[in-house]
Amino acid sequence: MVQNADMSRYTTLKLGGPADFLAFPRSTEEIAALFSEAGRAGMPVTVIGHGSNLLVRDGGIRGLVVRVEKNMRAIRREGNRLAVQAGAMLAAVAAAAAEAGLTGLEFASGIPGTVGGAVTMNAGAYDGEIAQVTERVEGIHPDGSRMSLSREEMEFGYRTSAVKKLNLIVTEVTFALQEGDPEEIRRKMAELNARRAEKQPLDMPSAGSTFKRPEGFFAAALIDQCGLKGYSVGGAEVSLKHAGFLVNNGGTARDFLELMQKVQTIVEDRAGVRLEPEIRIVGEEEPACST
Numbered sequence: 001m002v003q004n005a006d007m008s009r010y011t012t013l014k015l016g017g018p019a020d021f022l023a024f025p026r027s028t029e030e031i032a033a034l035f036s037e038a039g040r041a042g043m044p045v046t047v048i049g050h051g052s053n054l055l056v057r058d059g060g061i062r063g064l065v066v067r068v069e070k071n072m073r074a075i076r077r078e079g080n081r082l083a084v085q086a087g088a089m090l091a092a093v094a095a096a097a098a099e100a101g102l103t104g105l106e107f108a109s110g111i112p113g114t115v116g117g118a119v120t121m122n123a124g125a126y127d128g129e130i131a132q133v134t135e136r137v138e139g140i141h142p143d144g145s146r147m148s149l150s151r152e153e154m155e156f157g158y159r160t161s162a163v164k165k166l167n168l169i170v171t172e173v174t175f176a177l178q179e180g181d182p183e184e185i186r187r188k189m190a191e192l193n194a195r196r197a198e199k200q201p202l203d204m205p206s207a208g209s210t211f212k213r214p215e216g217f218f219a220a221a222l223i224d225q226c227g228l229k230g231y232s233v234g235g236a237e238v239s240l241k242h243a244g245f246l247v248n249n250g251g252t253a254r255d256f257l258e259l260m261q262k263v264q265t266i267v268e269d270r271a272g273v274r275l276e277p278e279i280r281i282v283g284e285e286e287p288a289c290s291t
C-alpha cells in the first residue's frame with residue numbers, strides 16, 4: 001500500500017494529484033479485504049486498471065485507489081477460450097491468443113489497457129469490440145459478494161457496459177475465440193499496430209480519444225474541421241497528428257479540462273454537434289488559493 005501516491009505515475013496522461021492510499025491487490029480475496037477495511041474506516045474506494053482512459057483532477061483522489069493491474073495478470077487457456085485475470089494487459093492477452101493459435105483479439109493488441117478496463121469501457125478498434133469476444137465476466141461487489149455475468153447481462157454498448165451500474169469490480173474475464181493460423185494472427189496484429197503508430201501521437205501522454213464518436217460523425221474530423229489541431233490551454237493541446245487525441249505537453253488536469261471545454265464549445269458553435277467525453281474523470285479539484 002502506497003500512501004500519498006502520485007497518480008500522474010499511474011495514468012497514461014501523466015496528470016493529477018495524489019491518492020490518499022493506493023493498493024495493488026494480488027487476488028479477489030484481497031480486493032474484498034481492502035473494501036471491507038475501507039468500509040470500516042469510512043473511506044471511499046476507486047478502482048482503476050492501467051489508467052489509460054483516466055483523467056485524475058489536480059486535487060487527487062480521497063480515500064483508497066485499488067489498482068487491479070500489477071499483481072492480477074494470469075492467463076489460462078481452456079480449449080478455444082482464454083480465462084484472464086482483470087489486471088492482464090490487452091497486448092499480453094492478444095499475444096497469448098496468437099501463441100495459442102486463437103483468433104478474435106487482434107483488434108485489441110494495441111489498446112494500452114487492462115482486461116478489466118476494457119470490459120468496463122467495451123474498448124474497441126478497427127471494427128472489433130471487447131463485447132464480441134467476451135463470454136463471461138467474474139467480479140466482486142464492494143460488500144464482498146461474488147458475481148458471474150454472461151455477455152447479455154453485461155449490457156455492452158458503445159464504450160460502456162453494466163460495470164458502473166452494478167458497482168462491479170471485474171476480477172476475471174473469459175474470452176471465447178476461434179482457431180486460427182498463428183502467423184496470420186501475428187501479421188494482422190502487426191498491421192493494425194503499424195496503422196495505429198502512423199495515425200496516433202503515441203509519443204505524447206494521452207488517454208486515447210478524448211471524446212466519444214458522436215452519432216453520424218467522427219470527433220477527430222469535427223475538431224480538425226474547426227481548425228483546432230495544435231490549439232492549446234497551458235500545457236494541454238489538441239494533437240497535431242490526430243485531432244481526436246488531446247495530449248499533455250507539461251500541463252495540469254485543470255488545463256486539460258479547460259481545453260476539453262473549449263473544444264466542446266467551439267465544435268458545438270461551429271458544427272452544431274455536442275462532443276461527450278469518452279475518458280473517465282475522477283478526483284477532486286485543487287483547492288483555490290486563498291490570498
Ligand SMILES: Cc1cc2nc3c(=O)[nH]c(=O)nc-3n(C[C@H](O)[C@H](O)[C@H](O)COP(=O)(O)OP(=O)(O)OC[C@H]3O[C@@H](n4cnc5c(N)ncnc54)[C@H](O)[C@@H]3O)c2cc1C
Binds near residue numbers: 086202
Ligand atoms: C494511446 C492510447 C490509445 C488508445 N486506443 C484505444 C482504442 O483504440 N480503443 C479504445 O476503446 N480505447 C483506447 N484507449 C483508451 C483505453 O486504453 C481503454 O479504454 C482501456 O480499455 C482502458 O483500460 P485501463 O485498464 O487503462 O482502464 P482505466 O483507465 O484504469 O479505467 C477506465 C475505467 O474502467 C474502470 N475500471 C478499470 N479496471 C476495472 C476493474 N477491474 N473493475 C471495475 N472497473 C474497472 C475505472 O474505474 C474507469 O472508470 C487508448 C488509450 C491510449 C492512451
